[in-house]
Amino acid sequence: QVQLQESGPGLVKPSETLSLTCAVSGYSISSGYYWGWIRQPPGKGLEWIGSIYHSGSTYYNPSLKSRVTISVDTSKNQFSLKLSSVTAADTAVYYCARSYADIVVVPGIWGQGTMVTVSS
């Protein structure tokens, strides 16, 4: 059974870099699928941040592209999100997810999410 678990600081100061990691169990990241990040501000809807294919190709939301980096660490079977120059608008629950299938990019398996607050 594939499981994903987000981890990282729950509080980040404005202008700093938000860094989160998603640990994957039950499946080897290098074997396939898209791995991505989605966020949800409190009381609001879902926003796709970006995805990385197991081959290393990355896809980012243009609204965040200049600040986002998604990478994979196959040795630890995890992938990461870095979001630079954060502001209060980046306060949200951050979810990591795996695509439903190798050729169906929609997020099909989700982590439980981690709340990140941007505040001084």
Next chain:
Amino acid sequence: EIVMTQSPATLSVSPGERATLSCRASQSVSSNLAWYQQKPGQPPRLLIYGASTRATGIPARFSGSGSGTEFTLTISSLQSEDFAVYYCQQYNNWPLTFGQGTKVEIK
């Protein structure tokens, strides 16, 4: 960027009744449309992909239809566990985009 618009924002339905949710895309997404269910404090759950294919383990009372720019999610007979927020998402083009959600509440 493809804009997804869902209607209505809130749907009040009695248990056992049918619920019909709509999703419109600003340009054609072919059949590359997914539906999710989200309950408070939980991550979204994939219900439908390919506009009409149920994901693994999803009950048959959930069905999806449509193609191009107009899509519908139908819940044939609402159960108590179905009261939640529902999102559509297109995956025909990057960036992936979600609708703003429809809240299905108890009437």
